[in-house]
Amino acid sequence: MSFPETPPPARRRGPSELRVALVCAALMLAISYSARLxxxxxxxxxxxxADRSLMAILAAFIVLTGNSIPKRLASLACxxxxxxxxxxxxxxxxxxxxxxxxxxxxxxxxxxxxASTTATFVIVPTGMALELIAWLRLYATRRRAA
Numbered sequence: 001m002s003f004p005e006t007p008p009p010a011r012r013r014g015p016s017e018l019r020v021a022l023v024c025a026a027l028m029l030a031i032s033y034s035a036r037l038x039x040x041x042x043x044x045x046x047x048x049x050a051d052r053s054l055m056a057i058l059a060a061f062i063v064l065t066g067n068s069i070p071k072r073l074a075s076l077a078c079x080x081x082x083x084x085x086x087x088x089x090x091x092x093x094x095x096x097x098x099x100x101x102x103x104x105x106x107x108x109x110x111x112x113x114x115a116s117t118t119a120t121f122v123i124v125p126t127g128m129a130l131e132l133i134a135w136l137r138l139y140a141t142r143r144r145a146a
Contacts, residue, residue: 017068025059028054055120059105066097069100082142089138093131101128 035050070091098121107119 020064024057027057045137054107056105059101060109062101062104063098066094066101069094069097085138089134092134096127096130098122
């Protein structure tokens with residue numbers, strides 16, 4: 001009589017992406033709600049603080065998401081070096097998101113409001129375009145290999 005193999009113990013991971021997203025969303029809601037309450041009942045003008053803090057939380061979320069991207073494992077079903085190319089793409093995507101989030105956060109915190117808005121519309125689409133180009137290159141190499 002043979003016993004079934006015992007599965008290896010589950011590897012503990014850091015905070016899940018869903019948990020990080022929920023915490024960031026809760027912080028964004030709490031800050032905007034408290035700023036609205038402060039404006040209504042205390043007569044305080046918190047518009048710029050609320051906007052900048054929301055953007056800083058969004059930038060932190062982008063950095064945390066970018067940090068988790070390369071930690072995903074490429075599919076073991078990939079054939080002959082394909083997993084290495086996919087993992088290289090994931091590392092590039094992670095670095096791109098981390099640097100995009102850092103630049104976005106610094107722009108939102110340090111620049112004047114109008115320059116911050118302009119920088120946001122330049123930094124984030126540039127990061128997205130870089131990832132799209134890298135993905136298209138990966139897709140092209142996959143089609144050539146097939």
